[in-house]
Amino acid sequence: MAIVGIILVVVAQLFAGGLMISEEKLLGSYYLHPLKVVGWEGFWGCTIYLILLLIFQFITCGDKTICPHGRLEDTPQAFYEMGSNPGILLYGIGSILSIAFFNALGVSVTKFASAAQRSTIDTSRTLLIWGVFLLKPGEGREKFIWLELVGFVLLVLGTLVFNEILVIPILGFNKNTKDAIEARKALEDDREDIEDSYNGNMPTKKGKVAAEKEKLLDTDSEN
Structure with a gap:
């Protein structure tokens, strides 16, 4: 079951990234308000899950750890537990509000920044939850493990480096960033412009603009 869980986590990450x-x-191709996008995602998510929920009611499951009532989903039992325990109901409402705000703000970050920056913020969310449960008193407190800290540090650093928020200036890591590639391309264009200007040709965009300006100046001087 552990292998299945790991596979499901990896698949979920692939879907989340996609x-x-x-x-x-x-959002880059069309003018869409982030809240409208979140609303439609929620609508279709609820519609699909309602259909699946009806199907899951009739799927039997023998594993008591996953299906304590013998079925993959037991909606009447869920409503009964929420009615008998207000804490579960409050947790459910809190989860709904939390996910709603998270999705709305996440899509806003994607629209006005990028998906890369959103993934960076998403990584910090995991780190924040881990830190909160380390400080949580009483039952459910997370036990501090050095290996987890190392893993979180590598996760955050990897995300920052991959998204080029943190640029490592050694081993050539800073030579293949987007900014470095654009700078090299601009430098090559400038060199081509200089060479073409010496040869009397200006095929590049900058060269054509310069040639047009020169023609206009010549025309004005003749008039």
Whole structure:
């Protein structure tokens, strides 16, 4: 079961990454308000899950740890537990509000920044939750493990480096960033402009603009 859980986590991360990239492309290509995007995502998510929920009511499951009532989903039992324990109901409402704000703000970050920056913020969320449960008193407190700290540090650093928020100036890591590539390209264009100007040709965009300006100046001087 542990292997299945790891596989499901990896698949979920792939879907989450694909969702962020799709949202960035959609919001960049069309004028859509982030709240409208979140609303439609929620609508279709609820619709799909309602259909699946009806199907899951009739799927039997023998594993008591996953299906304590013998079925994959037991909606009447869920409502009974929420009614008998207000704490569960409050946790449910809190989760709904939390996810709503998280999705709305996440899509806003994707629209006005990028999916890469959203993934960076998403990484900090995991670190924040871990820190809160380390400080949580009483039952449910997380036990501090050095290996987890190392893992979180590597996770955050990897995300920052991958998104080029943190640029490592050694081993050539700073030579293949987007800014470095654009700077090299601009330098090559400038060199081509200089060479073409010496040869009397200006095929590049900058060269053409310069040639047009020169023609206008010559025309004005003749008049």
